[in-house]
Amino acid sequence: MSLEFLTTDYEKVSYLCNLLTEQATGHQASNDEFEELRYELLRNKDIGKYLPKWLKINRNLNSFWGFIKPKFETYAERRAFLSKEFSPALNYLEFGETLNTPTVIEKKQTSTILKVTKMTNDKTKVFIVHGHDNSAKQEVARFIESIGLDPIILHEKASSGMTIIEKIEHYSSQADFAIVLYTPCDKGRGATETNVPPRNRARQNVVFEHGYLMAQLGRKNVCALVKGEIETPTDISGVVYVDLDIAGAWKQEVSKELKACGYEIGNLV
Numbered sequence: 191m192s193l194e195f196l197t198t199d200y201e202k203v204s205y206l207c208n209l210l211t212e213q214a215t216g217h218q219a220s221n222d223e224f225e226e227l228r229y230e231l232l233r234n235k236d237i238g239k240y241l242p243k244w245l246k247i248n249r250n251l252n253s254f255w256g257f258i259k260p261k262f263e264t265y266a267e268r269r270a271f272l273s274k275e276f277s278p279a280l281n282y283l284e285f286g287e288t289l290n291t292p293t294v295i296e297k298k299q300t301s302t303i304l305k306v307t308k309m310t311n312d313k314t315k316v317f318i319v320h321g322h323d324n325s326a327k328q329e330v331a332r333f334i335e336s337i338g339l340d341p342i343i344l345h346e347k348a349s350s351g352m353t354i355i356e357k358i359e360h361y362s363s364q365a366d367f368a369i370v371l372y373t374p375c376d377k378g379r380g381a382t383e384t385n386v387p388p389r390n391r392a393r394q395n396v397v398f399e400h401g402y403l404m405a406q407l408g409r410k411n412v413c414a415l416v417k418g419e420i421e422t423p424t425d426i427s428g429v430v431y432v433d434l435d436i437a438g439a440w441k442q443e444v445s446k447e448l449k450a451c452g453y454e455i456g457n458l459v
Contacts, residue, residue: 193223195350199237200283201360202227207276208363213251214258214268215405221251240279266408273366313453317342317365319400321393323373326417326434330369333441338456339448358399367451368403369444370396372416372431390420397423404429413447415440 196202206227212219228245232238248254262268281287316334318341320327327343334341342361349357362368374390400423403412409429416422417434432443448455 192351193226195352196227197350198283199231199234200280202231203237203241203276203279203283204364205360206231207272207280208359209251210254210258211269211272211363211406212359213255214272215265219251224251224254225249237279237283240282242275265405269406269408313366313451315340315342315365316448317362317368317403319344319368319370319396319403321371321373321375321396323371323375323417326371326373326415330371330415330434333444334369336456337445337448339453358402362403362406366407366411367448367453368407368412370400370403370412370414371434372396372414372420372422373434374418374420378421390418392420392422410447411451413444415444 193202193205196205206224209219209224209227213224228249231241232246244257248257258268258271262271278287316339318327318331318334320330320343331341331343342365344354344357344361347357347361352360372392375393375396376391377388378391379386379388400412400414412429414422414429414431415434416431422431432440434440445455
């Protein structure tokens with residue numbers, strides 16, 4: 191697959207991190223894409239110094255697998271490690287944060303100054319999955335913006351030649367938390383349930399992306415908002431569903447989940 195859809199260095203680093211995450215969590219990633227991006231980014235003197243040191247010695251995905259597999263046992267640990275390792279490069283490309291601009295704490299010790307650099311993960315984006323209920327989508331997106339975060343809505347993002355699944359993989363990798371909107375956009379029933387009226391259901395893409403994001407981000411980092419009486423998937427009934435109520439109590443629940451994921455949020459309006 192051509193990488194021409196990656197138009198910025200930020201997108202290239204993010205995509206490289208996503209390829210490694212896929213490989214580290216049991217999925218199949220393109221070794222050709224990895225080798226091409228790795229070579230290009232490491233040769234870039236401005237970006238290379240922010241990339242993980244171990245990237246230089248792991249020249250293909252098989253080598254990387256031999257590095258990451260014994261280092262961490264669980265997928266969650268591997269995802270967290272990769273997110274942290276690529277944060278310096280992503281923060282530099284998105285916000286201009288450099289290795290030479292630390293948070294400084296001054297402490298006098300025999301005429302010396304102790305400088306402490308505070309590294310932070312990039313937790314500013316929230317991926318939103320939705321159906322055909324535009325009002326619910328807009329309500330949730332505006333709430334996310336109101337607390338100082340950036341909502342990622344797939345259809346608002348450029349396709350750049352990517353298929354739908356490639357867009358999901360690409361843009362969901364930029365967020366550490368996702369919100370899935372279960373709204374009554376479809377109706378359905380079992381093929382043999384002829385005497386049962388069709389029940390309200392979410393769109394099939396919503397259910398699919400919910401499962402994908404739980405595997406990608408971890409179940410605790412995905413919040414499902416449910417609007418009205420609607421059928422939810424039985425295979426993931428252990429997931430906590432939050433009622434998208436008119437009074438807005440859902441905002442407190444979402445805020446609580448975001449904070450538990452490590453997000454810093456503004457005051458609720």
